[in-house]
């Protein structure tokens with residue numbers, strides 16, 4: 410199971426949209442995908458129809474010795490299961506900070522080990538924060554991808570995110586790799602073009618070649634709780650999410666080949 414973190418310290422940059430649509434593209438390729446909602450807002454859980462307080466959620470993984478199996482929920486989408494989140498994650502994160510008796514950063518990693526054989530990919534939709542469960546997600550992860558929406562405040566957030574993730578790599582998780590920034594909600598105007606050029610030129614941002622075009626179909630798809638490929642298969646964003654997922658898979662296979670040659 411390859412674990413992909415979708416993260417940015419900013420909200421509203423399409424972390425959730427990217428997580429659910431990338432999961433769907435992988436699922437339609439026949440891959441088994443586990444999606445983890447790592448945001449107390451529970452948007453991803455709501456999207457897949459598994460939001461609520463009756464069943465255990467990610468909070469229980471953070472607080473107890475539950476394995477992932479105990480909290481995974483099936484969805485109506487073929488090949489996609491979800492570990493949901495709700496507001497309990499807020500208290501859970503606080504309690505993990507106070508609990509000095511067992512390791513704080515590796516709880517999710519340990520819980521996921523039990524299901525590693527059952528899935529090809531795990532996509533973690535992170536909160537716009539560096540809290541305990543986000544640190545756990547990056548500690549468990551193979552890759553991280555930073556969706557960005559271009560505006561004046563884009564760049565500060567990305568630099569801090571990369572810095573934080575690199576610290577986690579140094580301290581807890583050597584295998585964590587930065588796969589790149591993904592421009593989302595792209596519109597053909599000067600701000601977007603210039604912002605994209607700036608990101609392209611600064612190699613530390615490793616921009617994906619694909620950008621995700623802005624379309625109102627994406628907003629609509631959040632109301633119908635459908636992947637944008639289902640809601641509007643021919644719209645720009647639907648095609649872009651397919652292209653982006655293919656680009657990601659290629660980057661993984663290229664780096665695996667390079668690693669094998671060493």
Ligand SMILES: Nc1ncnc2c1ncn2[C@@H]1O[C@H](COP(=O)(O)OP(=O)(O)O)[C@@H](O)[C@H]1O
Pocket residue numbers: 419420421422423424425426427452593594595621622623624625626627628629631646
């Ligand atoms: N390609 C796009 N085109 C139009 N709207 C988009 C696009 N991607 C995201 N959005 C909208 O931006 C908002 C924030 O997206 P979301 O994924 O919830 O961000 P985050 O999880 O980073 O807070 C949502 O209203 C969503 O519909």
Ligand SMILES: [Mg+2]
Pocket residue numbers: 424425426448452
């Ligand atoms: Mg979100």
